[in-house]
Amino acid sequence: MSESYKNSVKRARPKALPARQEGIIVVFTLLAVVLLLLASIALVRSFDTSLLLSGNMAFKRDLANQSERGNASAIVAMSAGGALVDPATREADSKPNNYSATTLPSDAHGIPTILVDDVAWAASGMALADLTDAASGTTVRYVIDRLCTSAGSSIVPTNYCAISSLGGAKSGEVEDKMPPPPASLPVYRVSIRVTGPRNTQTFVQSVLSL
Template identity: 35%
Template sequence: MNTSYAQRGATLIFVLILLVVMLIGGIALVRSVDTGLIIAGNLAFKRTTTHAADFGIEQARTWLQGVTPATLENDNPGLGYYATRQIVVTDFAGVRPDTQADDIDWDGDRPSAPAKVLSIGQDSAGNQISYVIHRMCDANGPPGTTSNPCESFTPTSSATSTTRGPAYGSGALKGQRAYLYRITVRAIGPRNTRSIIQSVIIL
């Protein structure tokens, strides 16, 4: 009888240990699933804000194409446009706590920041979108002069002409010089997810 009771007690202890192990395994599985769902959700929010920032790029490009060349020769901070490359503006995320001298004033609370943005409001998903445009030139004024060098691009064609000025030959045809503009966009989602992207376009 004593041996039988001892065996039953050992079985109970074994079963309890097994239950504890299964409980720990179940908790670990739940936490793993929760972590996976959180990561998937974060990636989805990030993708949404990135798409919103892409929309900001298109809005800025549309504005650039809709104004006259003379409009682009001078700064217009109220519209988030600068006719120079603003070399001092290096902290595009605006996250450095030690100085505001090289920040973009994304939220309108950094009066000493050299670059202001244009907020274009919220999209249908609730993402707040802002952008700033820099013309890649050294100074205000007409671009491409000796006193105002600019990043530019002159397209060439594989086609040739039999007459090239006063001479005859096979010189390649050249297009009109175009200038580079850097667009920086920030999008903030409803859950404070942030995406900052840049694009350089040629106009």
């Protein structure tokens, strides 16, 4: 065999095939897909949680705004033309107007227990109808209690009433120009419960002196 033929045979011989892949790229691809899927699920859950928190905050704020209806009704009842405008009337209970002349028992949060428990409310005899709003689906219930230990006049020392003083002399005034002694007025607590859709409840309190 000639030398030229041997060289041509060598040139025609095919090269060796590269080593076959063992599937490692597929494994890494699957792992990447799984990680992306988990990240997508976490992102969706975080987004849902944010929407839920935002909705709850807006819902709670709306219930707090609705409580102003109860506060306004209590002020109207104790103002001119109202059922509780006469101080002598406020010296005794007025259950048709959701009024107590003495401090009502309260829970650890300072909310009257009859406002928290519907059974206790029914047993208390408070008879003023709740304020309802069909459009928003809310119900407002309020109770007024005078911060005194017993019924009767608030100026009797044994009643131990919380008192708010109005008026008084200003610093630096001469004695002959001093105004009369300040008026002592009992303090009234207005406790409001707002019940919204899905039986969500918000409690709001304010105090009045008049």
